[in-house]
Amino acid sequence: MSAPELPFFVYGTLRPGEVNHGLLLRGRTLREEPARLAGAVLYQGPGYPYAVEEPGGTVAGELVTPLPRAYARLLTELDRLEEYMPGDPRNLYERVEREVAVTATAAAAAAAMGGDGERDGEEEGDAEGAVLRGGGPVVRAWVYVAAPAVADRLRARGKLIESGDWLTRR
Template sequence: MNARPLPFFVYGTLRPGEANHDRFLRGRILREEPALLGGAVLHHGPGYPYAVPEPGGRVTGELVTARPEAYAGLLAELDRLEEFRPGDPHNLYERVARDVVRATDGAPVHAWVYLAAPAVTARLRAGGRLVEGGDWRARRP
């Protein structure tokens, strides 16, 4: 793991106004900023999206900076939510450090991103349904 805490890039149910935002983030964050993740696309999941690496793709979301005193607990809770356990081949997501671009000023920011785990990625590439435009909020059922 990195020596310093990283912000989180959220693109699905953790975004403001979505089902898990208040449950996990309320009172635990310093700020949220619009951001973009390059090199990935979104796929529909069962009520939530999966970001899948894809050259030329783009995913819209928010860069979330945790309060220092809440960081460790939030990281652990988000890992549980995303069903990420280091080294587990049955993960739904992998937590990886990636550069995202802050929309307000175009600055790159290193952040944690939950990407679809390899087995999920293979399944989605074989027959998943894309979220057109890479924005979960603008999705069509």
């Protein structure tokens, strides 16, 4: 069974302005929108971050929608970059399907371009829902998270990126 063609949530070196964005994503995407992943925190890695699933955390990044004609090759290249092989216990990362919230900034821009600005399923005064959804739509996306053994090591002795945003780590 092949993987569904979901967008990707990127939070480190694949973000715009970072080294792997230019190498792998530039010119191969339909959209790149600011987004947030709830239920994860970021740890410093050797030149790149790891997202570790953790209740209460939030990671900032971008939701990247590849061009349809580039999808299959891009998926293969991203798996290679992240050294991800399905079922391999030596993986540093696992590619998992998670809900990602497009941030209010991106949702406001979409509304300004002709959208109605309404958020499905959110009632007025639903503050918790607005926070979870980042003020915008929630979509399913592929996310590369730290594999279980790596996550355990990071939790025990890793350097947490308190902001949850790789771009503000310096």
